[in-house]
Amino acid sequence: MPGLGDISIHAVTGLPEIGIGFNLGAAIADAAEISTGDVLAISQKVVSKAEDRVIRLSDVVPGAAAEEIAMELNRDSRVIELIMAESVAIVRKDGPRGILITETHHGFVCANAGIDASNLVESESVVLLPLDSDRSARRIRGEIEAETGTRPAVIVSDSFGRAWRHGQSEVAIGCAGIAPLDDWRGLPDRSGNTLEATNIAVVDEIAAAADLVRNKTSGTPVVRLRGLERFVVPEDGSGCMAQLRTPEDDLFR
Amino acid sequence: MPGLGDISIHAVTGLPEIGIGFNLGAAIADAAEISTGDVLAISQKVVSKAEDRVIRLSDVVPGAAAEEIAMELNRDSRVIELIMAESVAIVRKDGPRGILITETHHGFVCANAGIDASNLVESESVVLLPLDSDRSARRIRGEIEAETGTRPAVIVSDSFGRAWRHGQSEVAIGCAGIAPLDDWRGLPDRSGNTLEATNIAVVDEIAAAADLVRNKTSGTPVVRLRGLERFVVPEDGSGCMAQLRTPEDDLFR
Numbered sequence: 118m119p120g121l122g123d124i125s126i127h128a129v130t131g132l133p134e135i136g137i138g139f140n141l142g143a144a145i146a147d148a149a150e151i152s153t154g155d156v157l158a159i160s161q162k163v164v165s166k167a168e169d170r171v172i173r174l175s176d177v178v179p180g181a182a183a184e185e186i187a188m189e190l191n192r193d194s195r196v197i198e199l200i201m202a203e204s205v206a207i208v209r210k211d212g213p214r215g216i217l218i219t220e221t222h223h224g225f226v227c228a229n230a231g232i233d234a235s236n237l238v239e240s241e242s243v244v245l246l247p248l249d250s251d252r253s254a255r256r257i258r259g260e261i262e263a264e265t266g267t268r269p270a271v272i273v274s275d276s277f278g279r280a281w282r283h284g285q286s287e288v289a290i291g292c293a294g295i296a297p298l299d300d301w302r303g304l305p306d307r308s309g310n311t312l313e314a315t316n317i318a319v320v321d322e323i324a325a326a327a328d329l330v331r332n333k334t335s336g337t338p339v340v341r342l343r344g345l346e347r348f349v350v351p352e353d354g355s356g357c358m359a360q361l362r363t364p365e366d367d368l369f370r
Numbered sequence: 371m372p373g374l375g376d377i378s379i380h381a382v383t384g385l386p387e388i389g390i391g392f393n394l395g396a397a398i399a400d401a402a403e404i405s406t407g408d409v410l411a412i413s414q415k416v417v418s419k420a421e422d423r424v425i426r427l428s429d430v431v432p433g434a435a436a437e438e439i440a441m442e443l444n445r446d447s448r449v450i451e452l453i454m455a456e457s458v459a460i461v462r463k464d465g466p467r468g469i470l471i472t473e474t475h476h477g478f479v480c481a482n483a484g485i486d487a488s489n490l491v492e493s494e495s496v497v498l499l500p501l502d503s504d505r506s507a508r509r510i511r512g513e514i515e516a517e518t519g520t521r522p523a524v525i526v527s528d529s530f531g532r533a534w535r536h537g538q539s540e541v542a543i544g545c546a547g548i549a550p551l552d553d554w555r556g557l558p559d560r561s562g563n564t565l566e567a568t569n570i571a572v573v574d575e576i577a578a579a580a581d582l583v584r585n586k587t588s589g590t591p592v593v594r595l596r597g598l599e600r601f602v603v604p605e606d607g608s609g610c611m612a613q614l615r616t617p618e619d620d621l622f623r
Contacts, residue, residue, distance in 0.1 A: 124379040124582055126597075209621040218621065226534040276570070280533045280622035281479040282541075283613045284551045284571030286578070298537045301586045315586050317529070318537030325539070326579030329377055329598065333554045333568050344379075345582065360536045368462040368471065369533035369622050 124344035128330040128337045129157075135338070139167040142260020145339055151261060154346035155269040158327035160338040161290060162233065162244055164253045164273050170245040172199060190215045196232065196243060203230035203245060208370045221246065224361040225290060226370060227277045247273065250291030251356025258293045258353065270294035270349040274324035280369060287328035289320035289360075293353040297321075297360040318360060319348060377597035381583040381590045382410075388591070392420040395513020398592055404514060407599035408522040411580035413591040414543060415486070415497055417506045417526050423498040425452060443468045449485065449496060456483035456498060461623045474499065477614040478543060479623060480530045500526065503544030504609030511546045511606065523547035523602040527577035533622060540581035542573035542613075546606040550574075550613040571613060572601060 129149040135141065141164065145157060165171065179187065179194035183201055187194035189212045197217070204219035208226055211217075221230045223246070231246040247253040254271040262268050273291035278284070289297065301315040327340035364370055382402040388394065394417065398410060418424065432440065432447035436454055440447035442465045450470070457472035461479050464470075474483045476499070484499040500506040507524040515521050526544035531537075542550065554568040580593035617623055 122583070123381075124579075126377040126379070126579075128376075211621060216621070276568075279571070281615055281620055282571060282574070283615055284569045284574070285567075286571045286574050288535075304586075306586070306589075312586060314538075315529075316537045317581065317586070318532070318535060318539045319582070321535070321537070321539050322578040322581055325575040326377075326379070326582060328570065328575055329572070329579060330375070333557070333559070333565060333570070336559075362534055362536055367534055368464060368469070 122344050124326070124342060126326055126330050127341045127343070128332075129339040129341055130337070132163075132339060135163040135166045137167065137169045137171075140260050141167050142257045142262075143264045145257075146261050146264040148339070149341055151265055151267050151269055151341070152343075153267040153269060154343075154349050155267075156272060156295065156323055156342040156345050156349065157257075157261070157269050158272045158274055158287075158324055158340045158342065159254075159257065160331075161231070161246060161250070161273055161275040163338040164247050164250070164257070164291075165244045168247055168253065170247060171242050172245060173242045175241065186210070186217070190217060192217075196229070199243065199245065200230040200232055203232065206364075206370075220364075220370065223250065223290070224358065224363075225277075227275075231275055231277075231290075246275065246290065251293065251358060252291070254291040254293035254356065255353045268294060268349075268351065270345075272320055272324055272327075274327065276328070286321075287324040289324045289357050292320045292357050294350055295320060295323075295348050296350065296354055297357050299348065320357060320360070323348075375597050377579070377595060379579055379583050380594045380596070381585075382592040382594055383590070385416075385592060388416040388419045390420065390422045390424075393513050394420050395510045395515075396517045398510075399514050399517040401592070402594055404518055404520050404522050404594070405596075406520040406522060407596070407602050408520075409525060409548065409576055409595040409598050409602065410510075410514075410522050411525045411527055411540075411577055411593045411595065412507075412510065413584075414484070414499060414503070414526055414528040416591040417500050417503070417510070417544075418497045421500055421506065423500060424495050425498060426495045428494065439463070439470070443470060445470075449482070452485055452496065452498065453483040456485065459617075459623075473617075473623065476503065476543070477611065477616075478530075480528075484528055484530075484543075499528065499543065504546065504611060505544070507544040507546035507609065508606045521547060521602075521604065523598075525573055525577055525580075527580065529581070539574075540577040542577045542610050545573045545610050547603055548573060548576075548601050549603065549607055550610050552601065573610060573613070576601075 183198035436451035
């Protein structure tokens with residue numbers, strides 16, 4: 118039976134250091150050849166930097182609730198203050214291990230509201246998730262189109278830990294020009310039986326695939342994937358919010 | 371900064387129908403050119419078929435406990451009997467939606483103990499997960515080596531649903547010749563700061579990447595990935611069991 122054609126995954130190199138207000142789409146278009154039909158997977162961190170979502174810890178004044186949780190978790194109360202400000206609910210809190218898993222204002226369930234809180238000894242600032250990561254993906258797509266006339270799909274991704282399994286896997290937190298779910302339900306399988314549950318989290322699988330060419334010690338924020346043309350659509354679409362379970366529809370919060 | 375070289379993902383076509391006792395490694399070696407340094411990602415279903423993990427429902431006699439749960443979930447009691455036999459614990463049960471999430475004897479937390487229980491009206495039988503999916507990966511690796519003299523890494527994968535997010539993503543349930551986790555903890559990042567939490571679930575990301583070339587309606591069980599040579603090791607290694615959280619180390623069961 119035929120497969121769907123080969124996919125190639127390419128780390129885009131030669132990007133400049135990303136600062137506030139930076140036109141990421143134009144920088145990507147400068148650094149790589151881009152076609153409509155490509156998918157660009159971009160690390161959240163550079164998107165957040167371009168959107169000025171970097172906070173100096175010396176500017177943070179923790180409230181009483183943050184002080185209390187920080188004490189319980191043995192963590193920096195300024196970081197806890199930021200995590201709480203980015204969240205609508207605490208999902209799990211583990212004092213002995215210092216773990217805080219929350220539901221962010223976007224609806225993501227992840228550790229530390231997606232704030233990279235490692236290296237606090239050496240670092241003066243932390244990076245928050247984009248305010249609206251689907252909007253970020255749409256904006257970058259628009260920037261690329263303005264520069265090149267092409268409309269690739271854009272995914273903004275971050276590495277999240279998982280229930281039940283050690284380690285992090287890259288997932289999509291924003292997308293434009295691609296549907297987050299590839300829904301086969303109702304279609305016949307090769308035996309003619311109806312697929313009843315097959316609904317593939319395709320943007321998450323693409324985010325994970327892109328991560329495989331990243332060198333974690335040197336920074337590779339942008340990855341280009343080819344061979345996924347069948348997923349790329351002209352309209353920006355629903356974005357990643359469509360793949361988030363509501364608390365009512367979720368057995369694990 | 372340099373990336374890590376391109377990756378290419380290729381669906382292996384021309385495999386025969388897989389039956390009991392089938393030498394999967396030899397069939398894969400016949401159908402595709404394979405080098406040491408390649409990663410082969412293989413769908414659980416064909417592995418289970420080769421290992422005779424197919425059960426005719428007419429052979430299953432449900433016990434009283436299975437009958438009771440089947441009633442509560444409005445599901446086939448023979449399938450519930452098989453799910454319970456494959457599991458060591460029920461993690462979540464949702465009567466109105468008919469959902470049963472268990473911990474399998476391997477330690478996987480997933481719906482229906484990984485049994486593909488759709489299409490029961492049309493189908494006479496169901497496919498269970500391999501008894502030991504790491505052993506399956508090692509065996510297939512050995513079969514390929516016997517045939518070709520090369521030692522690619524082998525991943526056995528299945529699509530699992532996730533907490534918090536709709537849709538399924540392909541994950542590794544067995545592996546040989548590759549470490550399940552790519553651990554960067556303790557290494558310096560590009561700024562010289564120490565990476566404290568970075569531990570990438572690389573076999574799961576590879577399983578997800580491989581799934582992107584699969585056509586769900588026509589069957590594409592075997593996918594070859596190139597450009598991941600740095601992850602492929604001579605020894606078979608710990609297998610996927612090393613990436614499973616124990617219940618004590620898990621906040622979500």
